[in-house]
Amino acid sequence: MQIIDGKATSLAIQDEIKEAVTERLASGSKKPHLAAIIVGDNPASRAYVGHKIKACERVGFESTLVELSENIQEEQLLQEVEALNANQAIDGFIVQLPLPDHIDSQRVLEAVHPDKDVDGFHPINAGKLSLGLPGFQPATPAGIIELLKRYGIETSGKHAVVIGRSAIVGTPMTLLLSRNANPGNCTVTMCHSRTQNLQAITRSADILIAAIGRPHFVTADMVKPGAVVIDVGINRIPDATKKSGTRLTGDVDYDALSNMDGHITPVPGGVGPMTIAMLLKNTLDAAAS
Numbered sequence: 704m705q706i707i708d709g710k711a712t713s714l715a716i717q718d719e720i721k722e723a724v725t726e727r728l729a730s731g732s733k734k735p736h737l738a739a740i741i742v743g744d745n746p747a748s749r750a751y752v753g754h755k756i757k758a759c760e761r762v763g764f765e766s767t768l769v770e771l772s773e774n775i776q777e778e779q780l781l782q783e784v785e786a787l788n789a790n791q792a793i794d795g796f797i798v799q800l801p802l803p804d805h806i807d808s809q810r811v812l813e814a815v816h817p818d819k820d821v822d823g824f825h826p827i828n829a830g831k832l833s834l835g836l837p838g839f840q841p842a843t844p845a846g847i848i849e850l851l852k853r854y855g856i857e858t859s860g861k862h863a864v865v866i867g868r869s870a871i872v873g874t875p876m877t878l879l880l881s882r883n884a885n886p887g888n889c890t891v892t893m894c895h896s897r898t899q900n901l902q903a904i905t906r907s908a909d910i911l912i913a914a915i916g917r918p919h920f921v922t923a924d925m926v927k928p929g930a931v932v933i934d935v936g937i938n939r940i941p942d943a944t945k946k947s948g949t950r951l952t953g954d955v956d957y958d959a960l961s962n963m964d965g966h967i968t969p970v971p972g973g974v975g976p977m978t979i980a981m982l983l984k985n986t987l988d989a990a991a992s
């Protein structure tokens with residue numbers, strides 16, 4: 704399999720964003736400013752937000768981290784969201800998921816002003832995506848489209864199979880691949896936990912997107928030789944050879960597929976870094992509007 708290098712592509716996009724920031728500053732505009740709300744001490748969430756803040760520094764954005772207690776009440780959190788909506792200095796912000804169980808995540812996401820919703824999770828932006836109108840697109844599927852584009856992968860007329868139907872990955876991925884656009888114009892099959900004959904469906908995929916959250920779920924016998932395999936999954940599994948005792952792995956059995964013909968994204972270093980690049984791109988767009 705030929706590796707699709709999401710890390711290198713993300714860094715190239717970040718260089719382009721950095722240049723755009725330099726041009727903005729030269730023309731008298733201010734630095735784009737991204738804020739992130741994080742609730743509680745979930746180590747994975749902290750690591751993700753840390754990467755996003757670091758990426759802001761790399762491209763010359765301002766960033767603000769709003770750290771809130773695990774025990775915060777929903778109304779207080781909504782007030783924090785309102786404060787960022789009203790803050791003219793902030794171009795866009797995200798609320799890192801997951802939120803604690805006592806908070807209605809959907810209510811919080813719907814409180815984010817659509818013009819500052821750089822995660823693209825607000826129903827207005829989701830609706831625009833489904834209608835093919837301009838708006839903020841969720842960073843992970845947008846990053847996958849960007850990878851397909853930059854690697855010159857032909858998508859028109861191809862059969863794409865998306866495993867997963869979440870609002871943040873599977874559903875927007877399905878919409879983006881089926882749009883009359885380039886990349887796009889795929890015939891898309893969306894699969895989920897009730898799908899029957901999954902293997903027969905995935906074996907007919909020219910482009911296979913795995914967004915399930917189960918380590919090594921996609922095995923070699925589920926993949927057509929020559930397919931483009933995009934692994935969205937981020938799973939932590941035990942690994943005694945690592946100091947931490949664990950390592951990250953995707954939804955695809957990468958080692959088993961590596962000798963086949965085709966393309967594949969690694970984990971880590973594939974879709975994850977692209978998600979960060981597209982979040983920065985959305986923030987740049989928010990600052991420009």
Ligand code: NDP
Pocket residue numbers: 843866867868869870871872873894895896897898901914915916917935936937938974975976978
């Ligand atoms: P969700 O748990 O919201 O969705 C998982 C989807 O997989 C569901 O639609 C579910 O079906 C489907 N599924 C579960 N089991 C099966 C099965 N046996 N057969 C077919 N389909 C199945 O996860 P997310 O979409 O939020 O995330 C998916 C993965 O991607 C996770 O590992 C997550 O960590 C990772 N991720 C990575 C990002 C990145 O930047 N790289 C960003 C976001 C997520 P059903 O709807 O029927 O339950």
